[in-house]
Amino acid sequence: MRWTRFSHQDTIHYGIVQGDAVAVVDGTPFGANSRTGQVLPLASVKLLPPVIPGNFYAVGYNYAAHVGEANEFMPSTQKLPTRPEVGYRSNNALVGDGDNVVIPASSDGVIQFEGELVAVIGKTAKHVREEDALDYVLGFTIGNDISERVWQAADRTLWRSKNADTFKPMGPWIETDVKLDDLVTTVRLNGAQVSQFKTNSMIFGVARFIAEITKYMTMHPGDVLWMGAEAPTLDMRAGDHVEVEISGIGVLRNPIVRE
Numbered sequence: 001m002r003w004t005r006f007s008h009q010d011t012i013h014y015g016i017v018q019g020d021a022v023a024v025v026d027g028t029p030f031g032a033n034s035r036t037g038q039v040l041p042l043a044s045v046k047l048l049p050p051v052i053p054g055n056f057y058a059v060g061y062n063y064a065a066h067v068g069e070a071n072e073f074m075p076s077t078q079k080l081p082t083r084p085e086v087g088y089r090s091n092n093a094l095v096g097d098g099d100n101v102v103i104p105a106s107s108d109g110v111i112q113f114e115g116e117l118v119a120v121i122g123k124t125a126k127h128v129r130e131e132d133a134l135d136y137v138l139g140f141t142i143g144n145d146i147s148e149r150v151w152q153a154a155d156r157t158l159w160r161s162k163n164a165d166t167f168k169p170m171g172p173w174i175e176t177d178v179k180l181d182d183l184v185t186t187v188r189l190n191g192a193q194v195s196q197f198k199t200n201s202m203i204f205g206v207a208r209f210i211a212e213i214t215k216y217m218t219m220h221p222g223d224v225l226w227m228g229a230e231a232p233t234l235d236m237r238a239g240d241h242v243e244v245e246i247s248g249i250g251v252l253r254n255p256i257v258r259e
Helices: 064-070 130-136 149-154 206-213
Strands: 002-008 011-018 021-027 033-041 056-059 086-088 101-103 115-121 137-144 168-175 184-189 192-198 224-226 241-246 250-258
Touching (some): 011 033, 115 241, 130 206, 168 250
Parallel strands (some): 056 224, 101 250
Antiparallel strands (some): 002 011, 184 241, 241 250
């Protein structure tokens, strides 16, 4: 099942994607819901980020080649992680499929893509065992963790390099029927394939991270966990278009513009 969050005639709804149409739903995928009977052409609605999370978790350096790549722009040497570690992102950076990624005027104008699998939590999770962790996932969507590398290297935190407005495209929907080992991530820049990798070839997987997080913090329905990106993560400039596709989920497309 594909859950979408969209606007139509100035109203925000959840719906279920059925081919080229969307069945409108009363309620949300995280609680009571029912179909209204209204079905809209998918092309007639504006897709939004499929969820606005209460907590926005993000994993860094979760693919081996990306760790090596990071050493080219970070002031200190990065090593392969020996345990799951989690960061955070800001909801102000979220935009949906088709929305502009805006390079801030104060940037020198070079940003990079990071195509990522995103797990969407479906029910409250605390002290979850790794072998049970995927039972707490509603489904998966796609994220593009846009990064301004000069700022990332210069700042002691990731506050602007990762969280500037529009730097976190997410979508196009939440797919609930996913086999992680079957997924392949492909990134295209201006129509040309520039990256492809097995999505689940992570240093630590989704279940391991959920188990680790819930030792300390309660995860709630609607929370998201971005799972990191593999190399290469290439430069983008105003006028470029980027697509992140994860097989079995969909394609997230965004143009790049300057402020």
